[in-house]
Amino acid sequence: IWILAISAGWAQTARQITGKILSKTDGAGLPGANVLVKGTSVGAVTDAEGGFSLSAAPNSTLTVSFIGFISQELPLGNQTQLTITLVEDASQLGEVVVTALGIARDKKALGYNIQELKGAELTQARPTNLINALSGKIAGVQVTNSNGQPGASSRIMIRGANSIGSNNQPMFVVDGIPIINSSNNTAPSSSATNTNNTTVDYGNGAAAINPDDVETITVLKGANAAALYGSRAANGVILITTKSGKGQKGLGVSINSNVTFDRPFRLPEYQNEYGQGSKGLFSYVDGKGGGVGDGVDESWGPRLDGRLLPQYNSPVGADGVRTATPWIAHPDNVKDFHETGVTTTNNIAIAGGGDKADFRLSFTNLYQKGMYPNTNYKRNTVAFNAGYQLSKNLTARASINYIRDGSDNRQNLPLYWTWFGRQVDLNDLKQFEQPGTDPSQWPVQRNWNTNYWNNPYYVLNRQTYANDKDRIIGNVQLIYKPLEWLSIMGRTGTDYGIDRRTTKRARGVGLPNGEFFEDNVFTRESNTDFLATADKAFGDIRATINVGGNRRSEYFQRDYLGAPELRIPNLYNISNSAVGLNVYNRNTQKVVNSLYGSAGFSFRDYVFLDLTARNDWSSTLPVGNRSYFYPSVSGSAVLTDMLGFQSNTLPYLKIRAGWAQVGNDTDPYAIQQVYQAESPWGTTPTFSENNLIYNSALKPEITRAIEAGVEARLFGNRLNAEVTYYDKSTSNQILRANVPVSSGYATSIINAGEIRNSGWEVELTGSPVKSAGGFRWDVTVNYARNRSEVVDLGGLTNYQINTGALLRNVILEARPGSPYGNFYGTYYARDPQGNYLFDKSGISVVSSDRKVIGNIMPKWTGGLQNTISYKAFTLSTLIDVRVGGQLFAHSINIGRYTGVLKETLEGRETGIVGNGTVETVNADGTKTYAPNTTNISAETYFHTFYNRNNNEAYMFDADYVKWREARLSFTLPSKLLARAKIRSVVFSVVGRNLALLYSKVPHIDPETSFYGDGNVQGFENGNLPSARSIGFNLGFNF
């Protein structure tokens, strides 16, 4: 009764309070500041001009807080309108960042570069794959989005490739616990006999992290920042901190809803004047060579002038004869095949906190419908995070993420429109089965071609690649603080995932009786660690000592069962196999134990010295080489404080430098020779000598890195600049080097080679305009230039990065003296003046040997982000730049070969004389060159100038400038919200991949990767282009 009386009394006398919160520095309104009526859960967040409005009883106290400013408590008295001025917190100017092992540090004390992104920056443009949100925002971080398939993988690489053989992607750590980012996209092939499998992208592990639950992402760019992570630090670390209820007073609810629409970012420009066939001829009988040119899936056929020709969909009379139908163009056939992809994301989160406890519970549902019919991606995430202070010096925390994601069908139809008849009306193919087909039997397709292709709608509906993955990432920790200066943390966590992949493919071209595959991929990584931290000041010197240990255990299992030919049509069960099963059954485990420590010293808070040491013991290495030690040292000095020349022009100047050594072990079971299982002969199991030469003397890889940099704030903090130079080198590389198969083996595991990367990174953050009227313009520029060089390969002349079935036999390799990632292949033969050589019949000559024809590494990458805010509106855009490096564009050369692309209209009626010279060998052996004058048909010209075996013809410069993101948001004025008890409402229009501002590659998106997120980059294969997305976002905070 007493409580009721009080609240009733409060309700009677509560009044509407309005106010404005300003920054003392420039008098501008502070948007996003928190105002809370002390002792209640009533509060508001300031709008774009710093205004707020709430109900409060007279004589209550307002608590006003904003990051970077000193909080204030303000007795309200009788005021109903007030202006509050906040003072910048000088101590918070030195921003606190999360570093290796989750240790929070003052950024100014760091001897290396790290960069942090806030959750809001990640969710702005709503990428479904968290990695894509990093694109263009962090200097030295290169992100490649594989393709436009829903749930596709993305690759991230920091400061170039360190390792020739291993994957070069950074480690991902969520709330202190490492997680698995591997994709396991490659289908196990050891005993698979069906070669018709397309590459299916099942996404990378870190993509499952829900951007809505991320508080911050911190990027540790290399060995110097990540030395405490030891053997996994060489490629940098992405530290993800999820949101919690920490620091929150009372209960808060936030709801966010988003819908985005996807269209292909870029489609090729096709010709629409000539249809399928060869030599200008076409007549359909069976689509596999029974008619005239109907088995040829190229567009060198008759002109699309409406003439009458028998086609696959021409009516067939009772006598079996086709009635010829008009031969006409369908210019938008490919474009219209792509549907508008739709992604909806809905998130609701409840967070609460008090003096002793805090929690956050969030649920997110994401559904993405792909741009190809019947493809999708689904993800449900439940995240829970809680902490409780058990006693004065003991705190417990737990965090758990349950993620269920998957797809009913993942496909990207590589090269489907590259070998193609331009006359085909794809709309007509929606009827993908012959009407009247017996449903209990295999359906009979309708298609323009039955030699190479299945009807694309048939493929997407009857040949599906589905998966369903459950994943739990979680940890519990206890923090014990026996003394003011001593803290001991113990923690254990795991990342557990099971991915069930199911492939059901009905009978089709190259697949006589359909097939069914079940592929279960089970991954688990557990880490248990402790960390003791002592922090004490002795006069001018302050020392921070950390001592810790970790036990990591990894378990991987893959069970793959395939029925490559089915007995009963449409029955997708392994027991329905008509032939021997394809089986792959492997499990691997690995343990790494570690002990580490660090010591940090600061002198008067302006000179800093950090030392770290770590020893790892890895189960994967031979006895004697299992234990390895990594040290690092770094130092920094804040010159402005130290030398006392602080001024408004240069309030802050810091220099820093560091040296670190880290390393890498290898995969399990690399040290002992074993036999390889093969498909049984009837009931007799059989094995073969392994194709791999194992190595019983492996040593760990070692990366040594130096890093130095300058950080400055200029013009009264209007401009922040950070410049970093690094130079790192990885030696003793563990390579799976290809050897000539005449040795009896294809690959040898060796310990050799050195690769070096050096470069510059520049980050500039500025606010050119910041007016008292509420107008503000912020600019962030980042630039990174990396030079990589393969220094040595331990006697190998080259190392082949791509293996297995190669695209057009072009090799991606590492070669001493070159940057990592050369394309090596055949090229155009040229005369000494550099003109193309043609033979006497006018045909372009391909070299008989091979050479380096390109490289995948960009020279530099950069990003430019502009944010303009005025009152309730904020507009931000991001431009993403990549300069240098090449791309193997398979679809372009083939599209020229097949006559589907626009440029193949040249010379269709007149023939073509290739521009170049013809070589004559004289009697005395000298050579003379005369201009080529032989006219050949366009079909022959394009078949030979764009010869499929001429690798140079596929090479294009991969430079691009992309308008990566844009966002326009509107924050509802708080006056409108106070009555509805809503703290804030933000509405925004968001866009991703909006425009290709510059590219040297025609027809395709230069950012693509056919092989997903592995080391084999730079290959395009006519896969689904990435999406241009536009969407709407609505967020509520209660």
Next chain:
Amino acid sequence: CEKDFDTINANPNDPVSLPAELLLPHAIRITANSVVGGSLGLDVGPLWSQHLARIQYTEIDQFNFTTDTQDTPWLNLYIEANASYQKLIELGKSSGNENYQAIGIIMRSYVFSQLTDVYGDIPYKEALLGTQGTVYPKYDAQKDVYAGLVAELKGASELINTKAVNADGDILFKGDMSKWKKFANSLSLRLLNRMLGKADSPNAKTEMERILSDPAKYPVMASNADNVQLMYLAAAPNNNPLNQNRKTRDDHRVSKTLVDKLKSLNDPRLAVYAKKAESGGDYVGVPNGLGNVDAGNLGLARTSKIGDYFVAATTPGVLMSFAELNFIKAEAALKGVTAAGDAAKAYEEGIKASMTQFGLTVPADYLTVNKLATGDAARTQVLEQKWLALFGQEIEAWTEYRRTGIPALKVPTQNYNAGMIPTRLPYPSSEENLNGPNFKAALAAMGGANTMQTKLWWAK
């Protein structure tokens, strides 16, 4: 900190050791698949010996193809087949079972002989020693490979004893070592026949005499029951590769060259080798080397497919036949190897063996009409009959054509090899890329670029 590491890093998936016979099925299967199927068995051999012709994707019939054609057989024969045979030889030695050692040597020799016949000079003496530190093997001249193989086969034949061999593992002969012995010596004769009369292999004749004059010590195949052939099983992946190929492809037709020849001889094998055109009518061969459009215009249904016998799942994959051995003897007899007996008799035995092999009986007048002549004409007759009998043993058919020029084949008008039927397959790009110096030395030794125009040693 290293407790349990040995257990943790012990591979639970793959065997460190195994019973020797388990190495055999996969290696034999891939050996047979590589010569009966794949690019060698389905295209290079049959198209370039004009047993078959392409009716779709005719480029390879004009000698224009992607590098997989030359890469894959080299890869499979070296690392899938021969690496396992090499291991089997080691296991035979270390376990004291000479018969596994002999089987390993015989199969390895067969594979090396196929490799050298297809590519020319090959890594041989230094090959297959990757785990012993030799990863960049030198190439050996073809004549040295031949001489080495003959010596190894002699050794293998002499090693064979009465120790048991597991019948399940030996999918070729079910553990019957007498058949292995016959294979070793018959294969020697095949090699020696190509060495015979060459100035740089003076011992060929003596070696042939050694084998043919001592059948007790060096037995050779005596009937079709001794044929070296893999009895394929019904279901993939253990079915005949042509059967597997036909499940999804229909690109081959019987060559016009072969159909015309069989017709002119009124040869009953035509009905086994070819089918009548589906749309009715007679056997219609397809000329080799047509362009896609011209070939397509002949009509899939109006031309002869390969005979049903050859596309069945369980059709044996033949590595060497009794018929072939008889033609080898006939040719040797014509060249004065007395232990080879009477040339005409061997020639007739060859024809009979070939027809019996395909379930036929020799028509009454066939042997009289095709009676063996004398002199050069006799040699042509022997080799033409051998070419007919080698249908299904396509690499051998192409090899014998390249060696002898018999039968006289017409080079396709449109071709990508300077008007020549290819003399060899180019080395795979992996050798150029990874074994560069040895690869270059081999080309220099053979006297040419990595083309299909360099004559191999036995063709000179």
